[in-house]
Amino acid sequence: MKRRLALVLGLIGLAVILASVVQAKTVRIGVVYDGDSPQFPVIRDLFFHEIDSMTRGAHTVVFPAHAQASGEWNMRQINRALDRLLASAGVDMVLVLGGASAHEVCRRRNFSKPVFAAYVVDARLQGLPVEAGTSGVPNLNYISIFSDFNRAIQTFREITPFSRLALVADGFLREAIPQLNTIARRMSNEFTMDVTVVPVTESGEQALADIPADSDAVLLTLIPRLPDAEFRKLVAGINQRRLPSFSLRGRCDVEKGVLVSTTPEDTFLHLARSVAINVQETLDGTNPGDLSTAFAVGEKLAINMATARAIGIYPNWGVLAEADLLDDASAVDQRRLNIVMAMQEALAANLDLAAANRTVEAGAAQVEEARSPLLPQVGVSTQASIIDDDRAQASFGAQPERLWTGSLQATQLVYSDKAWAGYTIERELQTSREQGRDAVRLDIVQAAASAYLNVLRARSIERIQKENLKLTRENLERARIRVDIGAGGPEEVYRWESQIADSRRNVLTAQSIALDTISAMNNILNRPLREMFAPEEADYRDPMSILPDHRLTDYMNNPMEIRILRDFLVAEGLAASPELKQIEAAMAAQERSITLAKREFWVPTVSLFGDVTERFSEGGEGSAPPSIGSLQLSGKNDTDWTAGVQASLPLYTGGGRRAALSRSREELSKLRYDRDNIANRIEARILNAVHLIRASYPGIRLSKDAADAAGRNLTLVTDSYVRGIKSIIDLIDAQNQALVANQQAANAVYDFLIDLMAVQRSTGSFFLFAPEKELDAWMDRLNQYVSDEEKMARQG
Incomplete structure (x- = not known):
């Protein structure tokens, strides 16, 4: 029995191995393309890579070099290459790259092996098989691309009006697919304009010369044979003639100087991926004739603003709302700014802080002024006088008729409680002024940080609205398919076009809000309100990276941690609050006023004084020493001096001293009430800030989960809409839900960051942006506080 079981299991294992070997057989894919060109190797390798990536693991796909055939830009040679590969036993599948090759192979109806053709421009116009979104031809699958010329003309005309269009196209493709010539006639009729087709081979100068002189716009289609250097010559010549240009190839041409394109830069990647998916499904057993031929090109407007300035064209608001602007001078010239720079610049330039600094400087002078009576007071004076002669004669030499004197006076307080109190009080008031200035500084830092975060928020919302507009464009393409x-029905197209108008309006509104936030930021920085700047945080998808340290968020994961963090922040805030220090300094000044009022009843003012007077000159009557008869009295010399000590104590001031004492006591009592009130307000402010982050921090994850879920739902509904399972209403609802969820996710992060700035302001220190040593010390205190709380909880 055991032997039978082992035999059965062995046979099953062998069958699985053999099946996997059979399933993983080597698949040889041959390639036919229009002809060699500078662009082709890159495009070919892109298709090879995508097919290999899609089939790797399940199948081994190879592209034999001998099975890669160039049509050499000749229809007969293309058909020969197709015949050879379709008949070759060494080729399992055929990949056709190139408009002419795809057209030729799709005209056939019998295929012995799977054929995949890219670059079909307009299947119905070209007379190719179409059956319910497939080719309907066994073993034939093609991808229809670049079919909406009308939309290109509409966008082009929205940027700049024109009536005489030069359509630059590859001459070979025009001859190979004569049906495409009707596109020019159709555009001419539908848009009431003259369209001239300009064939191109390998000379940009020749193509430029063939553009009619009266043309007022140029439409560049795929021109694969034109070398890059010649293409640049063509574009430079078009711009020199100040002609607006539009490229169907995509953004890469806009980077080379073309004015505008709506083809996304990843179009060829998606095209190659679509072919790779069809190859994979064919290998899994699906007939290529039953695979979809549809391909949503999408639309991503790109404008070269340097070209626009050179040719004198500037797009309107609606166009700018959804365009990528290359070489935008306004963006290049913008100064760079990050949140730390914003804080520092606000402190250096804010007018409120400048005024507070002047108040502090004036207070420092007041302190010196209050100190000055305590130091020696020295003065000099001079006096020249003349009196009448009889009075001088009667003075017996005490008052000469003409006298010039000079004096030097000096005083020094030995003790004056009033002077010392004035100095002490002014120092406390200066401390109060400095703390008031620090409070203003904290307010400015918070305002600058919050304003900067609001700029980032507005930019994020603008980006989300632009992405929603891009998605609406893609859904419009899906509706057209x-x-x-x-x-x-056509009503779906009209509905999506209406959605695009609404999305454009929302983008413009978001841009206006972003401009308002920039003006608010400039106002705080004392810069011109209209001056633009570029935030350094280019990736708005990770706003939390703006924080230099994330250790604090480790204490926000549950209610217990938040409670401990709250208590610690309250203790820190009350200890560091400049508002409390400000009023405590005012209280200290008032207490000294009370001491002064008490001492004035019994403490005298004591000072030393001295005076030296020198007679420089005297004359006239009374200038000589007086005499009695023949006796000449001796006179005093020319130097007089006086020195002494003085003490004074008011005995009665009409009750003024007692009233001053009473007033000082009442003012101190008021300050104590104010101090308690401020402490309560600070604690309430800290609690309020902590309660905000209690909600906003977990809200980040919840909002992100909601946005992810809305995104997954949108993907499912979009897929169902494409397959006809869901209606347009379902898709619009899913898209709006995703839009709102993405906005809420962005707002959640910035709400938390702004709340975190409020937390730091309420504690009197922006510790997260402090130098590393200060931040580490702050975190050490927090860790110690948490450890002590946990220890007490275990003991209790």
């Missing part, structure tokens, strides 16, 4: 394959 549904109309083409008969799965939807």
Whole structure:
């Protein structure tokens, strides 16, 4: 029995191995392309890479070098290459790259092996098989691309009006697919304009010369044979003639100087991926004739602003709302700013803080002024006088008729409680002024940080609105594909066009809000309100990276941690609050006033004084020593001096001293009430800030989860809409839900960051942005506080 079981299991294992070997057989894919060109190797390798990536693991796909055939830009050679590969036993599948090659192979109806053709421009116009969004031809799958010329013309005309268009196209493709020539006639009729087709081979100068002189716009289609250097010559010549240009190839041409394109830069990548998916499904057993031929090109407007300035064109608001602007001078010239720079610049330039600094400087002078009576007081004076002669004669030499004297006076307080109190009080008041200035500084830092975060928030919302507009564009393309394959009606296209108008308006509103936040930031920085700047945080998808340290968030994961953090922040805030220090300094000044009022009843003012007077000159009557008869009296010399000590104590001031004492006591009592009130307000402010982060921090994850879920739902509904399972209403609802969820996710992060700034302001220190040593010391205190709380909880 055991032997039988082992034999059965062995046979099953062998069958699985053999099945996997059979399933993982080597698949040889041949390639036919229009002809060699500078662009082709890059495009070919892109298709090879995507097919290999899609099939790797399940199948081994190779692209034999001998099975890669160039059509050499000749229809007969292209058909020969197709015949050879379709008949070759060494080729399992055929990949056709190139507009002419795809057109030729799709005209056939019998295929012995799977064929995948890219670059079909307009299947119906070209007379190719179309059946409910597939080719309907066994073993034939093609991808229809670049079919909406009308939308390109509409966008082009929205940027700049024109009536005479030069359509630059590859001459070979025009001859190979004559049906495409009707596109020019159709555009001419639908848009009431003259369209001239300009064939191009390998000379940009020749193409430029063939553009009619009266043309007022140029439309560049795919021109694969034109070398890059020649293409740049062509574009430079178009711009020199001040002609607006539009490229169907995409952003890469806009980077080379073309004015505008709506083709996303990853179009060829998605095209290659679509072909790779179809190859994989064919290998899994699906007939290529039953695979979708549809391809949503999408639309991503790109404008070269340097070209626009050179040719004198500037797009309107609606166009700018959804465009990527290359070489935008306004963006290049913008100064860079980050949150730390914003804080520092606000402290250096804010007018409120400048005024507070002047108050502190004036207070420092007041302190010196109050100190000055305690130091020696020295003065000099001079006097020249003349009196009448009889009075001088009667003075017996005490008052000469003409006298010039000079004096030097000096005084020094030995003790004056009033002077010392004035100095002490002024020092406390200066401390109060400095703490008031520190409070203003904290307010400015918070205002600058919050304003900067609001700029980032507005930019994030603007980005989300732009992404929603881009998604709406993609859904419009999906609706057009549904109309083409008969799965939807034209009303869906009109509905999406209406959605695009609303999305554009929302983008413009978001941009206006962003400009308002920039003006508010500049106002705090005392810069011109209209001056633009570029935040250094270019990736708005991770706003939390703006924090230099994330250790604090480790204490926000549950209610217990938040409670401990709250208590610690209250203790820190009450100890560091400049508002409390300000009023405590005022209380100290008032207490000294009370001491002064008490001492004035019994403490005298004692001072030393001295005076030296020198007679420089005297004359006239009374200038000589007086005489009695023949006796000449001796006179005094020319130097007089006086020195002494003085003490004074008021005995009665009409009750003024007692009233001053009473007033000082009442003012101190008021300050004590104010201090308690301020302490309560500070604690309430800290609690309020902590309660905000208690909600906003976990709200980040919840909002992100909601946005992720809305995104997954949108993906499912979009897929169902494409397959005809869901309606346009379902898709619009899913898209709006994703839009709102993404906005809420962005707001959640910035709400938390702004709340965190409020937490730091309420504690009197922006510790997260402090130097590393200060931040580490702050975190050490927090860790110690948490450890002590946990120890007490275990003991209790």
